[in-house]
Amino acid sequence: MTLELSATAAARALEVSLEVADGETLALLGPNGTGKSTVLAVAAGLLRPDDGRVVLDGEELTGRRVVPPHARRTALLAQDPLLFPHLTALDNVAFGPRSAGVRRRAARDRARGWLAEVGADDLAGRRPGRLSGGQAQRVAIARALAAEPRLLLLDEPMAALDVAVTPALRQTLKRVLEGRTTVVVTHDVLDALLLADRVVVLDRGRVVEQGPTAEVLARPRSAFAARVAGLNMVAGRWSDGVVRDPGGRSVAGTPSGPALREGDAAVAVFRPRAVSVFRQAPGGSPRTALEVVVTDLEPHGDQVRVRAGDLAADVTAHAAAELDLAPGAPVTFVVKATEVDVYPR
Structure with a gap:
């Protein structure tokens, strides 16, 4: 099933156009409040845009x-499983087929099959009040799939779960989404990498970047995608071997991909681990020396991530202590040009 969606909603500052191929999983990424859940609501028929179209496999919805939503054969799964509290897990999953006219025994057989598919067949007789968060979300996934939707819409389905149960549920989703036309909203880079064939990045209600997941996360062209991918990015114009942004920052780097001409819009991307941190400006004349102020310190594996606005550097705990790093401290970030990839924006 292919999906074509275009929508304008002035009250929500949304103007989006996107497509999802048959059997493709598309991840919607972007900051909070940028319109991701609104796109799902439009696709599900819960919100009618001021202007636009939703076409699913050639049928205009x-x-x-x-x-109407109930006739679209779309399934929307949110953070909250929203299971019927008075029904067992089995009858929750059988609800969709029963609503479509399937006989009780056949609906229950289908429900048992989907509970087994998501690893929840042993929960069939339990009511939602006796399920953990991860168990309830597995049942909710089975319920959505038992309705045999043409389009599956997932709105941060693992955001409310304990970190211990998330990896197993992610693997379950990876298996059951294979070959299904799906749109998933997520903030988690692992969700995008493991579940999605393609990524669309929204910012302020507009599509600012899209492409194959691995490509977007390896070579981001938007600030949000760079942050999700754990990369630093400076966007500006290419001139005399450096990318200069509107704020006056200059980053020297090595062009990759299509040739850049003087004045072209470009991005410079580099990893936090490639950044050296100094309390005093280093001697010599490094081509990229950015004077910044520390805004936050975060544990990052066996290192400390030093954030300075939209930039970050990784240092050892010993180095952080030796440099006396703390929010508000002025520092200089230095990065070698050989560690910076530059490509057209």
Whole structure:
């Protein structure tokens, strides 16, 4: 099933156009409040845009005609499983087929199959009040799939779960989404890498970047994608071997990909571990020396991530202590040009 969606919603500052191929999983990334959940609501028929169309496998669902949510054969799964509290897990999953006219025994057989598929067949007789968060979300996934939706919409399905149960549920999703037309909203880079074939990045209600997941996360062109990928990015114009941004920062780097001409829009991308941190400006004349102020310190594996606004550096705990780093401390970030990739924006 292919999805074509275009939507304008002035009250939500949304103007988006995107496509999802048959059997493809598309991840929507972007800062909070940028319109990701609104896109899902439009696709599900829960929100009618001021202007736009939703076409699923050639059938117009929103546009000149509007198909109500229950008749679209789409399934929306949110952070909260929203299971019926008075029904067992089995009857929750059987609810969709029963609503479509499937006989009780056949609906329950289908439900048992989907509970087994998501590793929850032993929960069939339990009511939601006796399920953990991870168990309830598995049942909710089974319920969504048992309805045999043409389009599956997932709104941060693992955001409310304990970190201990997330990896197993992610693997379950990876298996059951294979070959299904799906749109998933997430903030987690692992969700995007493991679940999605392609990524669309939204910012302020607009598409600012899109492409194959691995490519977008390896060569981001938007600030949000760079942060999700754990990379530093400075966007500006290419001139005399450096990228200069509107704020006056200059980063020297090595062009990759298509040739850059003087004045071209470009991005310079480098890893936090490539950044050296100094309390006093270093001697010599490094081509990239950025005077910044520490805004936060975070544990990052066996190192400390030093954040300075939109930039970050990784140092050892010993170095952080020796440099007496703390929020508000002025420091200089230095990075070698050989550690910086530059490509067209």
